Amino acid sequence: MLYFSRWSTIAILLTVVAGLFLALPNLVSRETLDALPDWLPKDQMTLGLDLQGGSHLLMQVDRQAMIAERQKALEDDARRILREERIGYRFAKVQGQAGLDIRLRNPDQRELTLEKLEPLTAPVNSGIFGQGTIREVDLAEPEAGLIRLTINGDGVNNAMSTAVTQSIEVIRRRIDELGTTEPLVQRQGDDRILVQVPGLDDPARLKALIGTTAKLTFHLVSDEMSPADALQSRPPAGTEVLFEDSDPPIPYLVQSRAMVNGEDLVDAQSGFDQQTGEPIVTFRFNSKGGSVFGQVTSANVGRPFAIVLDDAVISAPVIRSPILGGSGQISGNFTVESANDLAVLLRAGALPAKLNIIEERTVGPGLGADSIAAGQIASIIGALGVLVFMVLAYGLLGIIADIALFANVALIVGILSYLGATLTLPGIAGIVLTMGMAVDSNVLIYERIREERRNGRNLIQSFDAGFRTAFGTILDANITTLIAAFILFYLGSGPIRGFAVTLAIGIVTTVFTAYTFTRLMMAFWVKWKRPKELPGRLVSFVPDDTHLKFMAYRRWSFPVSGLAIIASIILFFAVSLNFGIDFKGGTLVELQAKGAQADISDVRSRLGELNLGDVQVQEFGSPKEILVRVESQGTVDNAEQSVETLVRQTLEDDYDFRRVEVVGPTVSGELAQTGTLAVIVSLIAIMIYIWFRFEWQFAVGAVIATLHDVILTIGMFAVLRLEFSLSSIAAVLTIVGYSLNDTVVVYDRIRENLRKYKKMPIPQLLDMSINNTLSRTILTSATTLVALLALYFLGGEVLAPFVFAMIFGIVVGTYSSIFIAAPVLILFKLRPGQVAGVDKEDVESEKAATANTQPVNFG
Numbered sequence: 001m002l003y004f005s006r007w008s009t010i011a012i013l014l015t016v017v018a019g020l021f022l023a024l025p026n027l028v029s030r031e032t033l034d035a036l037p038d039w040l041p042k043d044q045m046t047l048g049l050d051l052q053g054g055s056h057l058l059m060q061v062d063r064q065a066m067i068a069e070r071q072k073a074l075e076d077d078a079r080r081i082l083r084e085e086r087i088g089y090r091f092a093k094v095q096g097q098a099g100l101d102i103r104l105r106n107p108d109q110r111e112l113t114l115e116k117l118e119p120l121t122a123p124v125n126s127g128i129f130g131q132g133t134i135r136e137v138d139l140a141e142p143e144a145g146l147i148r149l150t151i152n153g154d155g156v157n158n159a160m161s162t163a164v165t166q167s168i169e170v171i172r173r174r175i176d177e178l179g180t181t182e183p184l185v186q187r188q189g190d191d192r193i194l195v196q197v198p199g200l201d202d203p204a205r206l207k208a209l210i211g212t213t214a215k216l217t218f219h220l221v222s223d224e225m226s227p228a229d230a231l232q233s234r235p236p237a238g239t240e241v242l243f244e245d246s247d248p249p250i251p252y253l254v255q256s257r258a259m260v261n262g263e264d265l266v267d268a269q270s271g272f273d274q275q276t277g278e279p280i281v282t283f284r285f286n287s288k289g290g291s292v293f294g295q296v297t298s299a300n301v302g303r304p305f306a307i308v309l310d311d312a313v314i315s316a317p318v319i320r321s322p323i324l325g326g327s328g329q330i331s332g333n334f335t336v337e338s339a340n341d342l343a344v345l346l347r348a349g350a351l352p353a354k355l356n357i358i359e360e361r362t363v364g365p366g367l368g369a370d371s372i373a374a375g376q377i378a379s380i381i382g383a384l385g386v387l388v389f390m391v392l393a394y395g396l397l398g399i400i401a402d403i404a405l406f407a408n409v410a411l412i413v414g415i416l417s418y419l420g421a422t423l424t425l426p427g428i429a430g431i432v433l434t435m436g437m438a439v440d441s442n443v444l445i446y447e448r449i450r451e452e453r454r455n456g457r458n459l460i461q462s463f464d465a466g467f468r469t470a471f472g473t474i475l476d477a478n479i480t481t482l483i484a485a486f487i488l489f490y491l492g493s494g495p496i497r498g499f500a501v502t503l504a505i506g507i508v509t510t511v512f513t514a515y516t517f518t519r520l521m522m523a524f525w526v527k528w529k530r531p532k533e534l535p536g537r538l539v540s541f542v543p544d545d546t547h548l549k550f551m552a553y554r555r556w557s558f559p560v561s562g563l564a565i566i567a568s569i570i571l572f573f574a575v576s577l578n579f580g581i582d583f584k585g586g587t588l589v590e591l592q593a594k595g596a597q598a599d600i601s602d603v604r605s606r607l608g609e610l611n612l613g614d615v616q617v618q619e620f621g622s623p624k625e626i627l628v629r630v631e632s633q634g635t636v637d638n639a640e641q642s643v644e645t646l647v648r649q650t651l652e653d654d655y656d657f658r659r660v661e662v663v664g665p666t667v668s669g670e671l672a673q674t675g676t677l678a679v680i681v682s683l684i685a686i687m688i689y690i691w692f693r694f695e696w697q698f699a700v701g702a703v704i705a706t707l708h709d710v711i712l713t714i715g716m717f718a719v720l721r722l723e724f725s726l727s728s729i730a731a732v733l734t735i736v737g738y739s740l741n742d743t744v745v746v747y748d749r750i751r752e753n754l755r756k757y758k759k760m761p762i763p764q765l766l767d768m769s770i771n772n773t774l775s776r777t778i779l780t781s782a783t784t785l786v787a788l789l790a791l792y793f794l795g796g797e798v799l800a801p802f803v804f805a806m807i808f809g810i811v812v813g814t815y816s817s818i819f820i821a822a823p824v825l826i827l828f829k830l831r832p833g834q835v836a837g838v839d840k841e842d843v844e845s846e847k848a849a850t851a852n853t854q855p856v857n858f859g
Helices: 006-027 030-035 063-084 107-121 153-178 203-211 227-232 287-299 336-348 365-394 396-419 425-454 459-491 495-529 550-574 600-608 637-651 665-693 696-720 726-756 762-794 800-819 843-852
Strands: 054-061 089-093 099-104 137-143 146-151 184-188 192-198 216-220 239-244 250-255 265-272 279-285 305-309 312-315 327-331 355-363 586-593 615-620 622-630 655-663
Touching: 006 396, 006 495, 054 153, 054 203, 063 089, 063 099, 063 107, 063 146, 063 153, 099 107, 107 137, 107 146, 153 184, 153 192, 153 203, 153 336, 203 336, 203 355, 203 637, 216 250, 216 287, 227 239, 227 250, 239 312, 250 305, 250 312, 265 336, 279 287, 279 336, 312 327, 355 365, 355 637, 355 665, 365 396, 365 425, 365 655, 365 762, 396 425, 396 495, 425 459, 425 495, 425 726, 425 762, 425 800, 459 495, 459 665, 459 726, 495 726, 550 696, 550 762, 550 800, 586 637, 600 615, 600 622, 600 637, 622 637, 637 655, 655 665, 665 696, 665 726, 696 726, 696 800, 726 762, 726 800, 762 800
Parallel strands: none
Antiparallel strands: 054 192, 054 355, 089 099, 099 146, 137 146, 184 192, 216 305, 239 250, 265 279, 279 327, 305 312, 355 655, 586 622, 586 655, 615 622
């Protein structure tokens, strides 16, 4: 196993060097990289919004508004056709669906009506990928003299898909006007759009820009009735009352039909009125729009002409003279910024449908910088702790493991940079966790080498047997964690996906560096030094040959664990968890006082006057920082946005908004369902894998031990009232992977010993197997805890609950792999003959081994 061909050596070293080469750009600034030759790698890791600041918005096309818009368009088209053909009719809405009933006044006009309405039912190009054309509108005759036009389900779905596609282009054009770098605008599902804008420090302006439909129309003001009379009675046919956005709102009675709309605009710019100096917006039509605009203004000189944006009147100036140049100006109560924003909206074009913000996560650049600094400090301290621990535990071999760990982190960063993956705050936690877990493979190998040496093999044989026998265990242990990472990536979102990507890449690079690169360095050392004995330990954390009688404690561990599980379940249903806004919706705001200290009672009092329901205000990290939680406002997603606006207006003079998260009821319900599904699916997938690799008793035992860890972790959340969020699901799944990692290592040794000692009593064999792996179990848990403790104390308040859950899970997982996973095999009547591939052992050597492994009870 220590032999490497020349090409293998070159390939391994080139892989490590390539990782270092790809990781180096992250150590210098972008300006420095731009000055370097083009053949050098220049890709850097993309920082997530939680690290560099910015806004994350998930928007959903309003289906009901879309249906209403399509129905209105259908009515306008039908009305136009029937009027042109002088066909008498009466409209009525179809009950229970989008459509239109047309009652003919003269039944003899039936054939003409059907002929003229037929084009409305013609197939249109589908906006759904993979479909050619579809028929959106159906035409039917329920009874004589009644013609029914209905918008079918395919028509609505096609309209939704087309609206999403068009909205993405409009939103992208609007964001480009802001001058931000590398915005992300992409479709998510059938009716949603994900918008991520890094580095933006004005989320309210972003929401106003991309959430405004910006449908510009020009309507003649009707003089048939005063607006006040129209509000008290009923507006005349063909008219409607619209309001000017002022204080108080001014009503206007306008003609429903738009004389001109904004589809023909080719330019819009903000400017100032030459006479008054007030901000205005100038616009210009194309030739078609200019011609229509000129005709309308020429025919209506002296009449008020309402300029309407999204059903709100901006202004209603009187037409003094025909406007024939195809351009004009809009004046109103504009500020410089609002005039500029309106110009941006008009240039980018109107959204084809109303978009609702159903999820918002905004991080200020100040908090992002603090998160980067905290993550860097925690990573450095955690890495140093792991490096020192390995040197103390293994001496020279520890130094080799540290070099492999350095190469491992370089490979992770290099791959993340090459793939353009996004590094999030949980992603940093993933790297720190990987550092703690990476040494597990080295510990497995080193402990096996020492064991083989104690059993009488020479040094080279010990190295050879150590690497060979440990490889299967390393593979099994890491694949279980990899399964959890894949499921977390598939079902997770945002920063949690970043954590899953980092963890998955870390697992792959860990297997490579531990089994291949470490083995290569070991071969170099053996060839160079030709040692006669293994390097000594500086500190012996665990005795080399323990004989603890673990199975005797199952009479205590089973009842204690059972009671803890029952208590956790009772607490879950009786007290419930402190669910975060990810799962129950609502608004979360992290504030930092502009003064010396935050006044929690004042904030609580001011927000209480807004009548927002349950409002929680607490200190968060330091006396200057507070965290505000506002309960969900019900079933309407837009209500949550109103809460965020009210809180911002109330507190922005005295506080900086460092982080804002708004989750509507739609997304919160989906996240709760997805999180539960992720845990269940991961357990099933891992059980299938272990069943495939081991026997059914091992698979069931592993799931029992893992469920034990998951339930106790949830119980811990219930007892300590820690917030249970999407990050908590990620922590639970990581605990699942780690716990199974630990359990698989123990099970792998049990399986090996079952093949060797087929006559040894099962309790005695289990004790021996656990003692064989005890040093590895303790050392791996210790190195992982060293890394996580650094992250917990130095990584910032945002990560603290996430890391604390993993610390608790590691402690519980270590306990369950010894006192639950192994003893439960006794209950399943496991026998050596049930394990595939039992080798024939020499009876005398087995007796000797049995005699030499009698457990001693130190208790």
